[in-house]
Amino acid sequence: MDKMPKWADVVLIPLISLILAAILSALVILGIGEDPVAAVKLMVEGALGSTYGWGYTLYYATNFMFTGLAVAIAAHAGLFNIGGEGQAMLGGLGVALVCLLIPWPHWTLALVFAALGAGIFGAAWAAIPAYLQAKRGSHIVITTIMFNFIAAAVLNYVLVNLLRPVGSMDPATERFPESVHLPSLHELLAPIGIEFSKSAPANVSLLVAVGACLFVWLLIWRTPLGYEIRSLGKSEPGARYAGISSVRTIMIAMLISGALAGMMAINNVMGEAERLVLNATEGAGFIGIAVALMGRNHPFGVFLAAILFGFLYQGGAELALWTSIPRELIVVIQALVILFTGALDNMVRMPLEKIFLAVRKGQN
Amino acid sequence: MDFLTIIQLLDSTVRLATPLLLACLAGLFSERAGIFDIGLEGKMLMAAFFSAAVAAVTGNVWLGLLAGIGSSLLLAALHGVASITFRGNQLISGVAINFLAAGMTVLIAQDWFQQGGRTPSLIGGGRFTPFDLPFAGSVSGVPVLGPIYSELLSGHSILVYIAFLAVPATWWVLFRTRFGLRLRAVGENPAAVDTAGVSVVGLRYAAVLICGLLCGIAGAYLATALQAGFVKDMTAGRGFIALAALIFAKWRPWHAMGACLLFGLLQAIALRFQNIELGGITIPVQAMDALPYVLTVVILAGFVGKAIPPRAGGEPYVKER
Secondary structure: OOOHHHHHHHHHHHHHHHHHHHHHHHHHHHHHOOOOHHHHHHHHHHHHHHHHHHHHHHHHHHHHHHHHHHHHHHHOOOOOOOOOHHHHHHHHHHHHHHHOOOOOOOOHHHHHHHHHHHHHHHHHHHHHHHHHHHHHHHOOHHHHHHHHHHHHHHHHHHHHHHOOOOOEEEEEOOOOOHHHOOEEEEHHHHHOOOOOOOOOOHHHHHHHHHHHHHHHHHHHHHHHHHHHHHHHHHHHHHEEEHOOOOOHHHHHHHHHHHHHHHHHHHHHHHHHOOOOOOOOOOOOHHHHHHHHHOOOHHHHHHHHHHHHHHHHHHHHHHHHHOOOOEEEEEEEEEEEHHHHHHHHHHHHHHHHHHHHHHHHHHHO | HHHHHHHHHHHHHHHHHEEEEEHHHHHHHHHHOOOOOOOOOHHHHHHHHHHHHHHHHOHHHHHHHHHHHHHHHHHHHHHHHHHHHOOOOOHHHHHHHHHHOOOHHHHHHHHOOOOOOOOOOHHHOOOOOOOOOHHHHHHHHOOOOOHHHHHHOOOOOOOHHHHHHHHHHHHHHHHHHHHHHHHHHHOOOOHHHHHHHOOOOHHHHHHHHHHHHHHOOOOOHHHHHOOOOOOOOOOOOOHHHHHHHHHOOOHHHHHHHHHHHHHHHHHHHHOOOOEEEOOOOEEEEEHHHHHHHHHHHHHHHOOOOOOOOOOOOOOOOOOOO
């Protein structure tokens, strides 16, 4: 018998963790001499008060959906993919190559192949740690961390020495051609009569990200492969006894994970910057960890958590603009969310379980 | 490359290897006791900030060192509470600690000093000054051995000597004391230690706190000796290089020193030369940056001597009933 009803596990615990993180964040804001209530008001207004704010919130959320799903699907297989950052960097390289080397007639075609390129590059970057985990038992957390740093060095080399236009000092590729420009939400919504801010970067990749959430949900809960992935994550000996190949399942789960992280690049590289710059990922790969933890590794949870973090990112940028609170406040909030929903999960869970058991005893 | 260049290169190797070595030994204590720690980076960063901040305000570097160690111990205790008391995921706790440090240091720095997330530059007593070994001045004229003694071995900050003395000390504690035997046992088979009537929780907390202490010194060294003040994200991945060195050394103290010196040398070369010409082939500087990580992956892959971590690493201990 479960100690707690399911709703408590899915809703109550994340909610309490979130409230704890929020209380501590408020204390931090108080500690640096600012007013938490005014800060929250400013964040809500800046991130959700206009279509401009929403445009940024959804743009960030698109990134986090991809990286959050990447962490979530690996977690279902019992693997902690901390390498989303590196995989997303390589995904950016894939997008840049697809957009620069081939003259695309229309953005739709370019988007399909750019997503493919990003996915392949991201998956390739996840493939070596996955193989080493599956075949040689090398700890995937350490290898993916190492691959993040190697990715940064590779990208630095490629941008400085290979893809930098002649005569440019900036380590970045040249601008992608106009034909691969992805329509922004403004361009998408204008024909159906909805006014949306022109300068916000949210674009059609948002729909791809939502599609990816659906895809992961179908894959995990509605396919034999998803069943294999979940069995492996629950118990490796159990999965092996059921005839599931752990090597094959680890490889597939990590390749999908890497591909999802890589596909983030269609949003930030192709949709927003329209060229590949150094540090294009801006830590989104790591935020995926917080998003997946918060969303309990469920695609719908990841979707909601990604929007929450998108809100925090855009709100945090507004705070940095209008108050003396630096943007790093968001990093602190992110740390607290990871701490409470991930590492200190039992701190919330243990007392709750006791309460539920006591209530149940009282009823009997 | 002439003799003096080599001496200078090795000299900067020693300087750059010091924070790696301290953090690596820190990780060694923690991981030998079965607590994975990917939060070395965060603890160093926190210590770097608080040591520089306190040294800047008081003008006393020793108070700075104490503040740095204190802040690092606090994060270590948090890691202990999450991963020992509440049996949480040690890796996730480490990730959280890294972000906490990255955010809080800039937030507090901005609040205290308003210089865009940095501390004022440290001057005078706010920094660790070079520490001359005896007769360093008088023997510098002796050919070959003179420069080696007076340039390479002498003239570092006191923390460098502490770091290198920590290597035999760690070896002695881990392999020649009862505490060390128990600490290693708790990382391999905590149930056996528990059966013997020794507290698993107590030992693991001790290990995590020693880790905090050493990370504190490493961070303080970065901000008050290697550089003069704190800047945002100044650890720049050193905590992860230390982690790489720890795996490279297969969790052994003397090998840790070797690995840290090797990675320090790579950093020194990357710092001094941009691109290196080797028989017509140019090695780009980015290859030097990536080499420690590539070497670690190769070692982890087990093609050249397999790295096997402590058996109970990463597993929270649950007492059987």
